[in-house]
Amino acid sequence: MAPQPFRVFSGLLAAVVAICVAASLLVAAGSLGSCTKTEPETATTPVGQTGGTLRLPLDADVLTLDPIHIIDVRSSAVARQIYSTLVRFDKDLQLVPDLAENWDVSPDGLRFTFYLKKGAKFHSGREVTAKDFVNSFTRLANLDEASERANLLRDVVGYHEFRERNADCLTGVSAPERYSFQIQLSKPYSPFLTTLAMINFAVVPCEEADVDAEDQHYDFANHPVGSGPFKLVDWQTGSSIRLEANVDYFEGAPFLDAVLYKVIPDVEAQFKAYADGELDATNIPVGKLREVSKDEAYRGQFHHKDLLAVQFYVFNMDKEPWKDRLFSSKKTLRQALNYAVNREYIVEEILEGRCEPLTGIIPPALTEWYNPAIRDEPRYRYDVNEARRLLEVSGHPQGMFFPETTRLLYNDFSVQPDIASQIEDFFRDVSVKGKRQAADFPTFVEKIREGDFIVARGDCVADYPDPDVFLWRLLASENSGAYGNWARWRNDEFDTLVEQARAELDPGKRRLLYWQAERIALEEAPWLFLFTQTVNILLKPEVKGIAISGMDIDASFPNNDLSRVFIMRADVN
Amino acid sequence: MAYYLLKRFLSIIPVLLGITIITFTAIHLAPGDPIQVRMGQRYDPVIAEQLRAELGLDKPLVVQYLVFLKDLVRGDLGFSYIKGQPVTQLLGDKFGNTLYLSLSAMIIAIILGMLVGIVAAMRPQSALDYLMMILAVAGVSIPVFWLGLMLQLVFGSYFHWLPVSGMTEYGATVWENFKHLILPAVTLATVPMAIIARITRSSMLEVMGQDYIRTARAKGLGTRAIIFRHALKNALIPIITVIGNMFALLLTGAVLTETVFSWPGLGRAMVDAIGQRDFPIILGSVTLFAVTFVMVNLIVDIIYAWVDPRIRYT
Numbered sequence: 099m100a101p102q103p104f105r106v107f108s109g110l111l112a113a114v115v116a117i118c119v120a121a122s123l124l125v126a127a128g129s130l131g132s133c134t135k136t137e138p139e140t141a142t143t144p145v146g147q148t149g150g151t152l153r154l155p156l157d158a159d160v161l162t163l164d165p166i167h168i169i170d171v172r173s174s175a176v177a178r179q180i181y182s183t184l185v186r187f188d189k190d191l192q193l194v195p196d197l198a199e200n201w202d203v204s205p206d207g208l209r210f211t212f213y214l215k216k217g218a219k220f221h222s223g224r225e226v227t228a229k230d231f232v233n234s235f236t237r238l239a240n241l242d243e244a245s246e247r248a249n250l251l252r253d254v255v256g257y258h259e260f261r262e263r264n265a266d267c268l269t270g271v272s273a274p275e276r277y278s279f280q281i282q283l284s285k286p287y288s289p290f291l292t293t294l295a296m297i298n299f300a301v302v303p304c305e306e307a308d309v310d311a312e313d314q315h316y317d318f319a320n321h322p323v324g325s326g327p328f329k330l331v332d333w334q335t336g337s338s339i340r341l342e343a344n345v346d347y348f349e350g351a352p353f354l355d356a357v358l359y360k361v362i363p364d365v366e367a368q369f370k371a372y373a374d375g376e377l378d379a380t381n382i383p384v385g386k387l388r389e390v391s392k393d394e395a396y397r398g399q400f401h402h403k404d405l406l407a408v409q410f411y412v413f414n415m416d417k418e419p420w421k422d423r424l425f426s427s428k429k430t431l432r433q434a435l436n437y438a439v440n441r442e443y444i445v446e447e448i449l450e451g452r453c454e455p456l457t458g459i460i461p462p463a464l465t466e467w468y469n470p471a472i473r474d475e476p477r478y479r480y481d482v483n484e485a486r487r488l489l490e491v492s493g494h495p496q497g498m499f500f501p502e503t504t505r506l507l508y509n510d511f512s513v514q515p516d517i518a519s520q521i522e523d524f525f526r527d528v529s530v531k532g533k534r535q536a537a538d539f540p541t542f543v544e545k546i547r548e549g550d551f552i553v554a555r556g557d558c559v560a561d562y563p564d565p566d567v568f569l570w571r572l573l574a575s576e577n578s579g580a581y582g583n584w585a586r587w588r589n590d591e592f593d594t595l596v597e598q599a600r601a602e603l604d605p606g607k608r609r610l611l612y613w614q615a616e617r618i619a620l621e622e623a624p625w626l627f628l629f630t631q632t633v634n635i636l637l638k639p640e641v642k643g644i645a646i647s648g649m650d651i652d653a654s655f656p657n658n659d660l661s662r663v664f665i666m667r668a669d670v671n
Numbered sequence: 672m673a674y675y676l677l678k679r680f681l682s683i684i685p686v687l688l689g690i691t692i693i694t695f696t697a698i699h700l701a702p703g704d705p706i707q708v709r710m711g712q713r714y715d716p717v718i719a720e721q722l723r724a725e726l727g728l729d730k731p732l733v734v735q736y737l738v739f740l741k742d743l744v745r746g747d748l749g750f751s752y753i754k755g756q757p758v759t760q761l762l763g764d765k766f767g768n769t770l771y772l773s774l775s776a777m778i779i780a781i782i783l784g785m786l787v788g789i790v791a792a793m794r795p796q797s798a799l800d801y802l803m804m805i806l807a808v809a810g811v812s813i814p815v816f817w818l819g820l821m822l823q824l825v826f827g828s829y830f831h832w833l834p835v836s837g838m839t840e841y842g843a844t845v846w847e848n849f850k851h852l853i854l855p856a857v858t859l860a861t862v863p864m865a866i867i868a869r870i871t872r873s874s875m876l877e878v879m880g881q882d883y884i885r886t887a888r889a890k891g892l893g894t895r896a897i898i899f900r901h902a903l904k905n906a907l908i909p910i911i912t913v914i915g916n917m918f919a920l921l922l923t924g925a926v927l928t929e930t931v932f933s934w935p936g937l938g939r940a941m942v943d944a945i946g947q948r949d950f951p952i953i954l955g956s957v958t959l960f961a962v963t964f965v966m967v968n969l970i971v972d973i974i975y976a977w978v979d980p981r982i983r984y985t
Contacts, residue, residue: 246711246713319756334839337935
């Protein structure tokens with residue numbers, strides 16, 4: 099019971115501070131609202147309900163548990179239970195305190211000061227202090243650590259000097275006091291606070307993590323030491339990972355005794371294991387969604403949520419026939435194809451309603467940033483005649499004058515071949531010759547990087563809930579190529595708007611800038627806009643306290659803090 | 672004998688050179704970039720180049736290969752590109768798991784295979800013989816992955832008798848671990864079992880027609896004594912040869928079986944590594960497979976000499 103009042107208190111405190119801070123400045127609107135909403139997620143009091151093991155599926159084995167090297171959702175889902183970050187997201191994707199009790203931001207949006215919770219301890223028993231955050235952030239930026247995500251710190255003062263070895267530390271991070279940690283940015287970057295919830299920013303005890311010897315490098319990834327609610331006790335590579343409760347967790351000991359992740363790549367096998375009572379949650383196999391969601395046997399176990407995810411195909415703007423020239427924009431051609439595809443049909447026939455047609459670029463699950471006008475009046479609807487007309491206008495009547503067959507490159511998994519084949523059919527309906535081209539993942543990403551494709555499948559699951567992920571990373575010209583803008587689309591007006599939005603501290607103004615930018619991208623159509631995604635899972639009714647958010651992309655619940663989860667047993671009232 | 676062994680050991684060198692060169696060339700010719708797999712969604716060229724340099728992927732292929740050889744001689748297979756773990760450490764556990772599975776399968780195959788073969792040879796051309804041989808042909812012909820899936824379906828999904836995937840669970844008892852072994856081991860054993868049955872049968876039939884068997888019968892020995900003391904021992908040589916070869920089949924069969932049953936062995940590690948273009952793991956597992964294969968053949972040759980004193984190596 100101890101944890102409950104503590105959480106409420108810290109929530110209130112955080113709320114008060116956040117409101118004060120709000121008066122003077124600001125960060126993402128998301129972060130503000132958040133602090134006032136910090137409520138315990140468990141509605142029921144788990145009297146006598148502590149203990150037990152929660153068994154969750156993983157689609158693939160975890161790659162690493164060293165936070166600076168984590169790039170995938172599975173590793174992140176497990177690491178989230180082992181480590182703490184300054185802030186995290188609640189079920190509504192609002193920013194809430196994690197190890198930071200509260201924080202303030204200077205009026206120019208450049209200096210962030212975090213006041214840490216006192217008494218938090220690493221699993222090794224040592225107290226977490228601001229110095230540990232300085233070391234952990236420095237470690238992330240350190241060239242010798244070769245983190246794949248070092249550039250998350252690129253706007254921090256001294257990052258480039260440190261990376262180029264012109265400085266021996268990251269000057270932009272400091273610990274003015276034992277429990278206060280400061281970050282100085284070189285230019286305003288509104289989503290920065292939100293990005294700090296990413297697992298790459300987790301605090302680690304550097305005495306455990308920093309080892310020079312090459313083979314020890316791996317050791318920390320395999321024997322992680324964090325300050326989160328659970329500790330790693332067993333990792334059977336390729337088959338299972340077992341975490342046990344950290345009774346000294348700073349928010350109070352978790353209710354569960356343990357979390358067991360079972361690596362089951364095949365969703366059918368996951369589903370079977372769930373039905374056999376070997377798992378407490380499962381993803382739902384292709385072809386079974388409708389049946390399961392209506393099945394009385396699974397009543398009260400089916401959960402469905404809109405995700406912060408979009409799916410699309412990109413037109414390679416460096417290649418014919420999509421390439422814009424000074425006096426001849428090919429946007430009408432790209433628009434034509436956007437009219438040619440019947441998204442509703444694919445959603446119904448292939449995706450069993452797992453997705454919804456994408457009408458904009460910011461997905462509806464990002465509620466505060468989503469533009470409802472775009473949903474009410476979608477820019478593209480299925481209209482074969484309009485598609486034919488635009489093809490003619492663009493100089494390709496009857497699908498003529500294409501330099502070659504339009505190859506549709508996709509990475510071969512799940513229902514992707516069916517979707518590609520369906521798009522091929524829709525293209526054929528307007529006399530455009532398309533041809534599917536499958537590739538395994540490594541080949542696929544290499545082709546994307548090299549620009550060796552005409553049209554390619556793309557998707558994006560947000561790693562932080564901000565329009566920046568979709569508009570800046572996927573479409574800004576500075577990210578042309580493999581970093582995100584696979585279409586290699588360049589539009590000066592769009593770039594300027596997004597750049598302004600990134601620096602804008604007022605959420606209202608920022609939103610309008612993004613909406614303007616979104617309109618331009620829709621009009622110019624560098625993508626074939628397809629779907630937004632949902633997550634569909636089964637969860638045993640006795641498991642309480644899991645709140646599925648728009649970032650929980652599967653049944654491993656990557657955005658959930660499992661410390662307040664408990665298993666209701668029938669024998670206890 | 673010592674000279675022969677030395678010669679055989681030395682012959683491993685060209686075999687390994689050949690295999691590693693072919694594998695190395697093949698994996699580098701295939702499209703796909705491990706660095707990009709490792710970087711995920713946010714591929715930053717600057718960081719990618721740095722990782723490439725750190726892993727030595729920026730060097731010419733010949734240099735990369737020579738570095739691999741140099742490390743190999745010292746028993747070092749490098750580091751996994753994706754996990755950063757030393758390959759020897761990573762594959763060490765997996766190799767143990769594969770051996771455990773393969774040896775269990777081998778034992779099943781030898782016992783059941785020879786039993787079936789002997790029974791069939793006892794009553795040649797009888798209904799029992801035909802039945803046994805039909806089973807043997809079926810055993811050889813059934814694809815391993817299909818059989819695996821069917822066994823999973825029947826014993827796992829339908830009857831719920833046996834677990835269908837994985838090798839062990841945290842805190843599992845010996846019996847639970849054994850249950851995990853049954854389905855993959857039986858699946859893997861099927862092909863070698865069928866082949867051993869057929870070879871045993873024909874070899875036994877040949878021996879049973881020999882004069883000394885007739886003599887043994889004439890002096891009044893019982894059937895059991897004739898079969899086990901006289902016939903089987905002399906029929907063993909071709910069976911051992913087949914068993915030796917079978918071992919190679921088991922190792923390659925393990926790739927499929929391990930994938931179907933999520934068995935954390937060398938075969939599955941290799942398949943996963945191919946899916947991620949984790950070159951050191953691919954090279955390392957192929958090398959391990961090759962060494963095992965050569966060693967098993969060597970051991971088989973030595974067993975020949977032990978079983979049949981007439982065979983002498985120089």
